[in-house]
Amino acid sequence: MWLINGVAANQLPVNDRAIALGDGFFTTLQLRRGFPLLWDLHAERLLITARSLYFKAPDLSLIHDELCELARLQGAQRVTGKVVITRGSGSRGYSIAGCDHPVRIVSLHDYPVAYEGWQHEGIHLAVCQGRLGHTPLLAGLKTLNRLEQVLLKAELEQRGAAEGVVLDEQGFVIEAVTANLFWRRDSVVYTPELRLAGVRGVMRSWVIQALARAGIECREVQASLADLLHADECFITNALMEIVPVRGIEDVRYNDYSLARQLQATFEQTT
Secondary structure, X not given: OEXXXXXXXXXXXXXXXXXXXXXXXXXXXXXXXXXXXXXXXHHHHHHHHHHHOOOOOOOHHHHHXXXXXXXHHHOOOEEEEEEEEEXXXXXXXXXXOOOOOOEEEEEEEEOOOHHHHHHHHOEEEEEEEEEEOOOOOOOEOOEOOOHHHHHHHHHHHHHOOOEEEEEXXXXXXXXXXXXXXXXXXXXXXXXXXXXXXXXXXHHHHHHHHHHHHOOOOEEEEOOEHHHHHOOOEEEEXXXXXXXXXXXXXXXXXXXXXXXXXXXXXXXXXHO
């Protein structure tokens, strides 16, 4: 189910800048019983990204209402929602002059049922050979430029792996291909800083806030793969999979999932 600027449709003009330039941004969210989870964090992401990319602020109330209306029509208890904002149609070149009519795309999709198994059973991670480049102008943002992730996902598929740890060009841990990474050593939790690469996920923000409320120290760090492999516990997060324990990375195994389970329980209590 798709709405483009509030109208049921599934096609864009060929000169929409999303097609040639990836000129836009998005957020992917989970809806339960007709309502978007973590909406305030998704709304904040949309506003921050719009400002960073020189878009006018999207109408968040309208987007929220469209998501809820689509969910009501679909009737499923648990679905995936996606909000895409493109700069719309414009000139062939890079200039944004005259691009005054952004396009708003709101859609619903089936929830990935595999994630429920991951939440209960955990997941094993490969270490990706592909590396993320440094893009400080875009670091942290969820733009429509996802070719690095497309290539990394293709690598995982060729290797028969479901998910993988991704490093940057200097060898620092950044994230998983479709999720953010956390690990615990003793009583301190760590997650990669994302100044130069990676995506600041909505669930990542929720976890950092939840840890603070629980009095658990969380540090954003530059960390090597060795730092991650010597952790006591590791888990990955995004808005759809929520919190997934990591059973192991390559030949390293983790046997402690206690913090992941605690966060899973807290998330369920708040939703």
